[in-house]
Structure formats: structure tokens, C-alpha cells
Amino acid sequence: MKSANEAIFVSLDDFCRLRGLALANAGQARWIATERSDRDFLISAKIEEILSFSPRRKIASVSKGVETYIFCVGFDFDEEIFGLQEQDVLGGHLTVALAELSPLPLRSPDEIRQIVEYADKRNSGYGGHDPELVGALFPLVRLLRFSRPVPTWSTFFSIALSETQLAGTWIEKGLVDDLKMVVDLDDDRIPYKVLCRSIFDVDPSSFFLALYRCIEALFAYSSASDLSKKLNLTQNWGAIASALEDTLGWHPREDGSLERLLRLALKVDLDRITTLIGRVKIGESESPLCAARSIYWLRNSIVHFRPLQHEVALSRFDWNGICSTMAAIVLDIYAALK
Known part of the structure; x- marks a missing residue:
């Protein structure tokens, strides 16, 4: 005291x-x-x-x-x-x-x-x-x-969501409503801490990356769960993934894992994210691959340095639409893996 x-x-x-x-x-x-x-x-x-x-x-x-x-x-x-x-x-x-x-x-x-x-x-x-x-x-x-x-972090995220409209952020009500559905997912699989740290960021691309991390967090879950079933292991998926990384240096390949998970999402959401990003035309290949290429390209454009003449104009994107669709894809994948 x-x-x-x-x-x-x-x-x-x-x-x-x-x-x-x-x-x-x-x-x-x-x-x-x-x-x-x-x-x-x-x-x-x-x-x-x-x-x-x-x-x-x-x-x-x-x-x-x-x-x-x-x-x-x-x-x-x-x-x-x-x-x-x-x-x-x-x-x-x-x-x-x-x-x-x-x-x-x-x-x-x-x-x-x-x-x-x-x-x-x-x-x-x-x-x-x-x-x-x-x-x-x-x-x-x-x-x-x-x-x-x-659950601590999903509760924190829910409270932060309730504040976004009052705080005058870039996040519109429609996106808030979509994100409220993400609150009910599993704290052990969804990195709510990352979402919390990005929710008040003035740069919308930061929140896109946070939603990408929600999908990325499921890469190891999918692979480790499959291994657990095949070998009749009793440990949870997190322990299996950690043991594989510590012992064999294994971690899921990002590009292949992204496409694999996107196959669990609804076609309407995959086609929408492809259209919103606009990097790949729908019909060039099947929907999961088109969406994976689009999402991965946008992620790399935000994260990696590009010479000025090749800089991506991030301000041109409909970030509310993109993030809303990313939230829907997270929900699709989570429902399929549950």
C-alpha cells in the first residue's frame, strides 16, 4: 500500500x-x-x-x-x-x-x-x-x-472495439460489427494481443497485418493437428509445433500454408478479397490460389522495402472492406478447423 x-x-x-x-x-x-x-x-x-x-x-x-x-x-x-x-x-x-x-x-x-x-x-x-x-x-x-x-485478450479487444467509434478512428461501424464476431473465437489460437496493439493505429495497413497474423497463427495449428491425428499423439497442437521447431527447426511454409488454409474459406470471401486488393484477376486460377497470391502480395508490399518508383500507394485501398473480408476469412477458417 x-x-x-x-x-x-x-x-x-x-x-x-x-x-x-x-x-x-x-x-x-x-x-x-x-x-x-x-x-x-x-x-x-x-x-x-x-x-x-x-x-x-x-x-x-x-x-x-x-x-x-x-x-x-x-x-x-x-x-x-x-x-x-x-x-x-x-x-x-x-x-x-x-x-x-x-x-x-x-x-x-x-x-x-x-x-x-x-x-x-x-x-x-x-x-x-x-x-x-x-x-x-x-x-x-x-x-x-x-x-x-x-479470457483476457479477447476481452481487451472487445473493449477496444467499443471505443473505436468514439475515438474517431478510421474503422467504420460495419467493420466493427464484423470484428465483434471474431471476439468469440479461441484465445489460444487467435492472437488478440496483436489485434489490440493495432486497433488504434492511424495506419490501416497495420491492422490488416494483424488480421493476417490471425491466419498465420493457424498455420502451425493445421499441420500439428494433422500430425497429432496420424501419430495418435496426446499433446496439444502448440506443444507439438514447438517440439518440431525446437528439435528439427521445422515451421510451416508461409505461402503454401496460406493457400492450404484459404481452401477452408468461402468462395465469396476469397473472390471479394481478390477483387478488393486487385493484384490478381479472378479466373486466372482457382479462388484459393488467387486470394493467397493477393493477400501475400499485399502483406509483402507493406512489410518489405520497395524502391520509390515501385512503391505501392497503400492509401488507395479500401481498408475497411479489406479488413472486413479478412475477418470473414478468419471466421471461415476457424469454423472449418474447429
């Missing part, structure tokens, strides 16, 4: 000092006031995962017994999400969120001084700073509580 509070107020001291304003009680013992009920949370809660989208937008998963708490800092989504009401952020909750997520203060040094210099341990009767006043110095801290453990 002491170190958490110290970290919060030191960060406020440093924020003001670096902007030319030294607080009169910098370095003194100060803390956020708590009640017995939320003090127990401060003592017993365990941080599971933290994801930082920016210095003022962060999210964390915290467990306490069988319950899961999700802290959202700097989010403006609807009051109800996942059908749950938000929980009040009390002093103990706020202390955990600010100490562990370390968001950048939102207010000016003068505004911070008015709150922080108010009192400290040297003042008679000091019982801590008011949580509401301290919380107002930072981006809004919100708290969701689940009565059970929940």
Missing part, C-alpha cells in the same frame, strides 16, 4: 517538476484515502495483464479470488458493456489503477498543485487525499467486474 501510493504521488511530483513547477510538499508521505472494504482490494488483488495503447489510454486485468476486474483508463465507451454495470471506483481501486498502469496526468501543473499541496502526513488529522480529487487529475478510470475468470 505504501509503495503504491508513493509511486502515484512521485509521478505527480515529477510531472510538475519537469514542467517547471516544483510542488511544495514533493517527496512527503501522501496517500489516497481508502475505506476498509476497498483497502482489502488494494492488498489482495493481483495484476494479470496490462496493455498500454498510449500514455493516457490503458487497460488491465486484475484478479481477486474467482472474480476478474478490468480497469479501463481513458476510455469513453457506453455505460453498459457485456451486459454489466460499471463498478464504482473507490480509493483502493484507484490506487491500484494509478500505481500499476501509470497513466500520464491530464491536468496542468497548476491544477495538480491545488490538489496535491493541500496536505500531507505532516498535517494534523491527515487521512489521505480524496480519491475523487486525485482521480480527476488523470484520464477517467473505469472498472468492470466479472464474477468469474474471463
